[in-house]
Amino acid sequence: MQQKILFVLILLVCAAIGFAGCTGTTTTPAQPAAPAAPAATQAGTAPATNNLVPSPTDVVPDNNAVSVIIQEKVYDGTIPVVFDGGKGQYLVKSASVTLYRSDGQVMTENLGIKKGDTVNLAGTKQTDRVVAYVTEVNGQTYKVADVLSPYRTR
Numbered sequence: 001m002q003q004k005i006l007f008v009l010i011l012l013v014c015a016a017i018g019f020a021g022c023t024g025t026t027t028t029p030a031q032p033a034a035p036a037a038p039a040a041t042q043a044g045t046a047p048a049t050n051n052l053v054p055s056p057t058d059v060v061p062d063n064n065a066v067s068v069i070i071q072e073k074v075y076d077g078t079i080p081v082v083f084d085g086g087k088g089q090y091l092v093k094s095a096s097v098t099l100y101r102s103d104g105q106v107m108t109e110n111l112g113i114k115k116g117d118t119v120n121l122a123g124t125k126q127t128d129r130v131v132a133y134v135t136e137v138n139g140q141t142y143k144v145a146d147v148l149s150p151y152r153t154r
Helices: 002-020
Strands: 067-070 078-085 092-100 106-111 118-122 128-136 141-149
Touching: 067 128, 067 141, 078 092, 078 106, 078 128, 092 118, 106 118
Parallel strands: none
Antiparallel strands: 067 078, 078 118, 092 106, 092 128, 128 141
């Protein structure tokens, strides 16, 4: 008698699951296609209006991590950028810094790869954007810093 009751209960549980729709595969609605990016962005250069918008930096593996410090802008608009080394310093082949000035000019300078190497960028007395890249010996390039550099006021 207990076997009949157990069998009926199992049958009822299976029927409830089937009626609830828990056994079928779910279909997700198709994502609408993303709008196409402007031609200037597809070519690798951002439109001039977006140059002052920082974007996320790349995730560098922990053993390859290096630091580039973008210091506070000096009274004349100069922006000191310092290579600060790190665990992956021995893997760095080259480093560069790109300055997006508020007047629309874009400048790129090479940065040394020894701890303490510094480059001074000629910024404006407005808010500028500074982006630092490092290239490793395996050819991989990482964006390690992307910040806005405002002109300091009293």
